[in-house]
Amino acid sequence: MLEIILFACFALAAIAGAIWVILGKNATWSALGLLINFCSLGALYIMLNAPFVALIQFIVYAGAIVVMFLFVIMLLMVARGEGQDKKPVQRYAGIALAVLLTAGLVYVAVGATMPHGALPATPQDNVRILGLALFSEYLLPLWMAGVLFLIGMIAVVMLAKRKREA
């Protein structure tokens, strides 16, 4: 019972944060809604017996990514920059398509045979299991992620560099 109450609280917080993001007139407020969304998802990860992923969620998403968004928004001073919509029909068509998508996703999820009640690994084993898999079975993707970060760093330096005045 407690589990259901906690799930309801965090799910509502996540949805409220998400709606806050898309309704916010000001990009800074949207970033704060994003923070609420990420934190409640992290809490749900803890409920799903994934404490390590929850920790990474708090550090990488709620910490680094939101701060980076806020940093760039404030650096460029562009909190309010959205003109009038030229074609309002796009807005209603977009919402209608998205609602259709949810209906389809929920229909598929309800119709599928889902696994129920398998006993999860105990939380204190979580990091050990993840580490063993990461450094044996998933070693190549791990290296590729490292190479990706290197390429990303070089790309950012190249993009941010001002061209020298001729």
Next chain:
Amino acid sequence: MSLSSLHYFILSAILFTIGGIGVLVRRNVFVIFMCVEMMLNAVNLSLIAFARYLNKADGQLLVLFVMAIAAAEVVVGLAILVALHRKRPTTDADEMNVLRG
């Protein structure tokens, strides 16, 4: 009634849809970018739920890789927005309609 994987999948679908609505409706590039991140997070939630209810760690590992790639993506995307802002000081996605630098 107890909590099952279905609840998490429905929550994930709802969050994915809200992110999709944001991408389709909003025209501020920063908000569009945030909504893309929300959609990634919605999928992460369903992956974690799969990992929990199938009792395998692979879903959690996939989420870790998604997070790594999302971090790199945000860094490069924001750098592109900063570079674009120097050329053309606007945040309206509809105003950014040339490929020429």
